[in-house]
Amino acid sequence: MFSKVFTCALNGLDGYLVQVEADISNGIPAFDIVGLAGTPVKEARERVKAAINNSGYRFPMRRITINLAPADTRKDGSGFDLPVALGVLISAGEIPQNSLDEYMVIGELALDGSIRRCSGLLCKAIAARELGFKKLMVPFDNSSEVSVVKELEIYPVGKLSDAVNHFRGNNPIEVLPPKEISISQRNVYQYDFADVKGQKNAKRALEVAASGGHNLIMIGSPGSGKTMLAKRLPSILPDLTFDESLEVTKIYSVLGLMPKDSPIITERPFRAPHHTVSSVSLVGGGSNPKPGEVSLAHHGVLFLDEIPEFPRRNLDVLRQPIEDGIANISRINATVTYPCRFMLVAAANPCKCGYYGDPTRVCNCTFRDAENYLARLSGPLMDRIDIQIRVPAVKYDDLENDRKEESSEEIKKRVNKARKIQHERYKKVGIYCNAHLSGPMLREFCKLDKDSKKLLRASFDKLNLSARAHDRILKVARTIADLEESEIIHSRYISEAIQYRTLDRTIRG
Amino acid sequence: MMTKDLEYWLRLSCLEGVKNTIKIDLITALGDAIKVYGASKEILIRAGFSKENYNTYYSENLKMEAKGIIDRCSKEKIKILRIIDEEYPEMLKYIPDPPILVYVLGTIPKTNCIAIVGSRKASGYGTETASKMAFNLVCSDITIVSGMARGIDTAAHNGALEAGGKTVAVLGSGLDVIYPPENKDLMKRITKSGAVISEYPPGTPPSTKNFPCRNRIISGMSLGTLVVEAGIKSGSLITAGCALEQGREVFAIPGNINCINSAGTNKLIKDGAKMVTDVEDVLEELNFGIAPLEKKRKSRRIKNNQLSQKERKIISILKIEDLYDEELSDRASIKLTELFEILLDLELKGLIKRSINGKFMLIT
Numbered sequence: 001m002f003s004k005v006f007t008c009a010l011n012g013l014d015g016y017l018v019q020v021e022a023d024i025s026n027g028i029p030a031f032d033i034v035g036l037a038g039t040p041v042k043e044a045r046e047r048v049k050a051a052i053n054n055s056g057y058r059f060p061m062r063r064i065t066i067n068l069a070p071a072d073t074r075k076d077g078s079g080f081d082l083p084v085a086l087g088v089l090i091s092a093g094e095i096p097q098n099s100l101d102e103y104m105v106i107g108e109l110a111l112d113g114s115i116r117r118c119s120g121l122l123c124k125a126i127a128a129r130e131l132g133f134k135k136l137m138v139p140f141d142n143s144s145e146v147s148v149v150k151e152l153e154i155y156p157v158g159k160l161s162d163a164v165n166h167f168r169g170n171n172p173i174e175v176l177p178p179k180e181i182s183i184s185q186r187n188v189y190q191y192d193f194a195d196v197k198g199q200k201n202a203k204r205a206l207e208v209a210a211s212g213g214h215n216l217i218m219i220g221s222p223g224s225g226k227t228m229l230a231k232r233l234p235s236i237l238p239d240l241t242f243d244e245s246l247e248v249t250k251i252y253s254v255l256g257l258m259p260k261d262s263p264i265i266t267e268r269p270f271r272a273p274h275h276t277v278s279s280v281s282l283v284g285g286g287s288n289p290k291p292g293e294v295s296l297a298h299h300g301v302l303f304l305d306e307i308p309e310f311p312r313r314n315l316d317v318l319r320q321p322i323e324d325g326i327a328n329i330s331r332i333n334a335t336v337t338y339p340c341r342f343m344l345v346a347a348a349n350p351c352k353c354g355y356y357g358d359p360t361r362v363c364n365c366t367f368r369d370a371e372n373y374l375a376r377l378s379g380p381l382m383d384r385i386d387i388q389i390r391v392p393a394v395k396y397d398d399l400e401n402d403r404k405e406e407s408s409e410e411i412k413k414r415v416n417k418a419r420k421i422q423h424e425r426y427k428k429v430g431i432y433c434n435a436h437l438s439g440p441m442l443r444e445f446c447k448l449d450k451d452s453k454k455l456l457r458a459s460f461d462k463l464n465l466s467a468r469a470h471d472r473i474l475k476v477a478r479t480i481a482d483l484e485e486s487e488i489i490h491s492r493y494i495s496e497a498i499q500y501r502t503l504d505r506t507i508r509g
Numbered sequence: 510m511m512t513k514d515l516e517y518w519l520r521l522s523c524l525e526g527v528k529n530t531i532k533i534d535l536i537t538a539l540g541d542a543i544k545v546y547g548a549s550k551e552i553l554i555r556a557g558f559s560k561e562n563y564n565t566y567y568s569e570n571l572k573m574e575a576k577g578i579i580d581r582c583s584k585e586k587i588k589i590l591r592i593i594d595e596e597y598p599e600m601l602k603y604i605p606d607p608p609i610l611v612y613v614l615g616t617i618p619k620t621n622c623i624a625i626v627g628s629r630k631a632s633g634y635g636t637e638t639a640s641k642m643a644f645n646l647v648c649s650d651i652t653i654v655s656g657m658a659r660g661i662d663t664a665a666h667n668g669a670l671e672a673g674g675k676t677v678a679v680l681g682s683g684l685d686v687i688y689p690p691e692n693k694d695l696m697k698r699i700t701k702s703g704a705v706i707s708e709y710p711p712g713t714p715p716s717t718k719n720f721p722c723r724n725r726i727i728s729g730m731s732l733g734t735l736v737v738e739a740g741i742k743s744g745s746l747i748t749a750g751c752a753l754e755q756g757r758e759v760f761a762i763p764g765n766i767n768c769i770n771s772a773g774t775n776k777l778i779k780d781g782a783k784m785v786t787d788v789e790d791v792l793e794e795l796n797f798g799i800a801p802l803e804k805k806r807k808s809r810r811i812k813n814n815q816l817s818q819k820e821r822k823i824i825s826i827l828k829i830e831d832l833y834d835e836e837l838s839d840r841a842s843i844k845l846t847e848l849f850e851i852l853l854d855l856e857l858k859g860l861i862k863r864s865i866n867g868k869f870m871l872i873t
Contacts, residue, residue: 200835200845219867350866356633358866364770366630368659390867392833458857480846495853496846499834502867 003090003097006104006133007083008124009075012289012336013250015120015127019069020080022087027063033084035068038076038288047109048085055113055161060092074333076288079118082107082137085160086167099167103155104128105137113160117141119256122249125149137163137173144263145253147179148246179263189235189267191228194407198398202229205389205500207411210236211418212479213433215322215344215384217307219374219503220391221361222354226347227272229391230303233345234268235408237300238419244299247339251291251298269300271342275309279317289329289336294321297342307346308376315381318344322384344385348374358393374503386435386472388503418482434479446474451491459498473497518542518591519575522610523710524566529606531557536592536609578710585711587684588613598622604729604755608708611726612684615704618675623791624654624727624752626745627661627737632770635661635738637864638762640668642735644872645788647674652703654679654731656723657696659689661737661745670698671862672872677730680707681723682715724748725755732795733758735785739773746773749782758794760785819843819851824871827861831870 002023008015031045052059066084068075083105089095106124108116117139125146128136135153138146143156154176157163165171193203202218206229209216218226240248249265252258258265273282273293284292294302304310321327325341351370355361365373422433429441437445448456456473459465465473474489476497481489521532521542535545535556545553546566553563565571582589590597591610598617601607623646625639643653643665653669655662657678669676678699680688684707687693699705708726709719724747728734734752736759739745749759759782764771778784783794816824822841826832834852838845852869855861864870 198835200838201833204845356866362765362768364632364768366628366632366660367636367664368630370633390833392835392867395836455853455857459853462857462859492846492850496849498853499849502863 001091001093003087005083005087005090005100007080007106008104008127008131009073009077009079010120010123010254011073011334012338013123013254015124015131016073017127017131018075018080020083020087021067021069022084022091023065023067024060024088024091025063025065029061029063031064031066033066033068035066035071036074037068037080038074040078041068041075041080044078044081044084044109047081047111048088050111051081051109051113051160052085052088054111055159055164057089057094057164058092060088064088064091074288077118077120078108078116079106079120079124081109082115082139082157082160082163085109086163089164095164095167099169102133103135103137104131104133105163107137107139107157109160115139115157115159115163117256117260120254121145122149122246122253122258125152125154126250128152141260143176144179144261145249145258146263147176148249148263150178189232189408191232192235192408193232193411194405196225196228196232196405197401198394199225199229199391202389202391203406203411205387206233207236207415208476208479208483208496208500209233209343209345209387210238210411211415211433211483212386212422212475213343213435214386214476214479215346215435216387216389217346217348217382217385217503218389218391219348219350221358221393222349224391224393226391227303227305230272230301230305230345230347231270232408233301233303233343234270236411236415237268237343238412238416240266240268240299248299251295251338254291255296257296269297270303271297271300272303272305275304275306277310277314279311279314282314283317283321283327283340284329284336284338285331287331287333289331289334291338291340292327294318294327294340294342295338298339300342302342302344304344304346307348308373312376312378316378319380319384346377346385348377350374382503383468386476387500389500390502414483417485418479421482421485434475434482437475437478442471442474446478446489448474448489448494449491452477452489452494455491455494459494463498465498465501469501473501476500514543515579515589515591516572516575517546518610519578519589519710520566520571521545522608523571523574523578524562526565527558527562529608532609533592533606541593542591542609581685581711582612585685586614587711590617598730600731601726601729604725606725607729608726611706611708612710613704613706614684615700615702617677617704617706618652620650620652620675621795622652622654622677622731624731624734624748625661625665625737626655626724626727626734626739626748627665628739628743628745628770628773629658629660629662630740630770631660631664631738632768633866634764635762635770636664639664639737640671642737642762642785642788642791643668643674643676644672646791647672647676649788649792652677654727656681656720656727657692657699657705659692663692663695665737666695666699670695670702673702675703677703678705679723679726679730680705680715681709681719683707683709683711683713685711686714688715720744721747725751728752728757729755731757733760733791735760735762735791736774736777736782737762738764738770739777740769741772741776743773746777749777758783760791760794762786817851819847820855823848823851823855824860827869827871831864831868833868837869 005020007018009018049059108118121142129152137155140156140158155173166173271293282292283294321340327338327340329336350356351365351373355363356365356370477489477493480493539545639661647669653676655665666676682688728748728751736745752759761774761777761782826840838848861869
């Protein structure tokens with residue numbers, strides 16, 4: 001007896017159709033899975049056998065062959081258990097033939113016949129819709145994740161026997177009612193700028209960075225609050241749009257990182273990999289390429305604390321993802337592209353011991369040591385960081401102070417406004433924010449008035465600014481002007497932008 | 510100056526194996542290198558020439574070498590100053606063993622000089638102080654002499670240049686061999702405002718034995734030597750020793766007693782060097798020194814009435830202590846965004862600057 005069940009596998013974030021063919025014939029009892037199955041899929045044999053037996057059906061003691069078509073792509077993950085089990089049961093005559101023809105089925109089995117959640121369901125559900133399926137059977141625990149996909153009947157199932165009864169027509173499973181997701185729901189962020197005492201300069205710089213999508217580096221002694229500030233950055237970033245949020249959710253879904261109860265990720269992600277991270281887990285990879293930290297930070301913040309401690313090789317692999325907004329991973333089995341448009345926020349100590357230039361702490365590092373420490377960041381990487389600030393140690397007075405600090409929500413209002421201006425301006429040229437301005441666009445959109453031109457020239461002559469600082473200053477000044485809702489870049493915006501180039505200025509060559 | 514004449518000077522200068530003091534004695538006695546060349550064998554032997562020295566002195570090789578140097582110098586626009594030349598640093602003539610000639614790029618300033626030297630492995634405190642001292646001394650019309658080494662030397666040159674003053678670097682290698690290489694740009698800037706000098710002909714590589722000799726020129730050109738930061742075995746202590754031998758002042762900046770970087774300077778102070786915490790300490794001492802200095806600070810300060818009220822406020826706050834921008838913003842109750850503009854303005858006017866730790870400080 002032969003049967004066919006439809007399911008789905010992933011290549012990157014895109015799903016494609018997989019047909020699970022089951023054939024039972026006479027011969028020496030055997031159970032084989034063919035069709036380039038990965039280890040988790042091969043192991044499905046044991047789970048399926050046990051689950052069928054433990055659900056009260058008889059596992060046929062005959063020669064069973066399962067084929068996963070197309071046979072030339074590698075299949076991985078645990079979502080094949082349920083389709084395989086159902087295929088076997090159809091072939092064994094437990095379920096009527098053709099009753100599954102309209103369904104796509106995904107699910108992992110436990111030995112007792114219950115069905116476990118598996119990863120990548122959002123991507124698979126979207127694929128199912130695109131492949132023209134009307135009905136999708138998913139593990140009960142994944143139901144909220146797929147509920148955002150419209151025009152699809154979703155059947156959440158908790159046990160193998162429930163699925164069998166459903167297809168026998170005995171006890172049909174109810175269709176999951178479609179959920180209306182409003183992305184505009186107010187996010188409650190765990191961290192708020194209202195808790196940060198003092199640090200006005202850093203806060204302002206972060207506001208500018210958030211408004212223009214600029215990459216930023218903070219340099220300061222240990223304990224000055226660099227990490228604390230960075231953690232609060234997502235709370236002032238503009239809200240995710242529905243499409244953006246779907247993109248983010250897809251990535252998290254592929255890795256099985258979706259929380260059980262929320263259907264979609266509405267907060268901008270904040271990723272802070274430790275400096276021992278490997279280059280593979282940073283940009284993605286593996287024999288079956290998985291997204292890395294850069295993709296997990298898609299539409300959010302990638303925070304690299306103690307950035308000089310990262311091996312240089314690992315930092316340099318970031319250059320292409322930062323530039324293109326996508327991570328291209330090529331392996332023998334597949335070439336996969338994951339999106340990764342993130343804001344890079346880095347923090348560094350001024351020297352190895354951390355207290356270079358600190359007036360109250362002893363630091364035996366020499367000027368050259370300090371210079372070498374920051375020189376671990378390659379020029380091309382630093383070139384992509386627009387804003388460099390020093391974060392001074394927090395004063396005790398500031399900690400004691402009860403003065404009310406501005407909350408993230410207030411800052412965010414200004415950021416949203418500045419972003420809107422940019423969206424309008426760059427509609428035609430296909431970029432989203434000032435940080436992505438380049439070459440001719442820079443000259444077109446960053447018009448200086450006479451005073452600012454004069455000031456910029458004077459500053460270059462007097463302050464030893466490097467040539468590469470020029471474009472950065474213009475971009476950042478553009479953002480500051482947008483925050484002030486001014487089309488022209490006045491000299492005071494240039495002044496502020498120059499103050500954000502501390503590294504160019506205090507470290508002399 | 511005739512090339513032929515110069516050739517005799519170079520022959521004498523390049524003659525190895527003869528002590529510099531002997532060469533100087535001969536020059537002083539006979540008045541000119543050409544006369545030394547024409548002197549009888551007897552005189553030369555009596556002055557301390559060995560037989561081999563004598564032979565080399567008149568050899569063809571040495572002649573070719575001297576010619577080669579002249580060619581090379583004219584190509585690289587390097588000047589050769591003889592001890593009898595007017596442009597030769599005046600103070601240097603009076604030390605026990607002055608070089609009979611020096612190679613120069615740029616113009617040696619005629620003003621009084623102070624040497625600032627210190628450790629190559631300088632701390633933030635050291636570089637900041639060196640640069641600040643140089644800056645302030647230059648404002649009193651003093652030329653800063655140093656060795657263009659890493660650390661304190663570089664900071665001193667930079668401080669002087671930042672104030673728009675003059676500075677002289679004395680190298681331990683040929684003038685076309687830039688060491689350390691990262692100071693290439695610094696050397697260019699020094700040449701523009703002052704001079705880079707060396708007693709070694711072009712092409713001489715930097716070698717450890719050259720540096721102690723170089724140090725005697727640094728201290729020799731100067732009224733006094735200020736040691737900013739030095740370990741207990743630092744080369745700057747050799748410079749201080751030279752200064753003492755030459756009868757010049759030795760100044761030292763005190764440091765943390767637990768800090769190995771300051772052990773040398775603290776020892777100097779213990780041994781009687783003048784402790785310096787302020788540039789006034791240097792100026793004051795020199796008033797009693799060899800050449801009394803008229804204390805005329807260049808009036809770089811822009812008059813108060815040329816500043817806006819807010820600028821004046823910032824200046825008066827910074828007089829008390831160095832501050833970060835946000836601290837300034839709090840004290841002056843000026844909005845941060847507005848403050849940025851004022852700060853850049855003051856910076857461009859040359860009244861304040863950003864120190865290494867990112868704080869703003871007043872330039873006095």
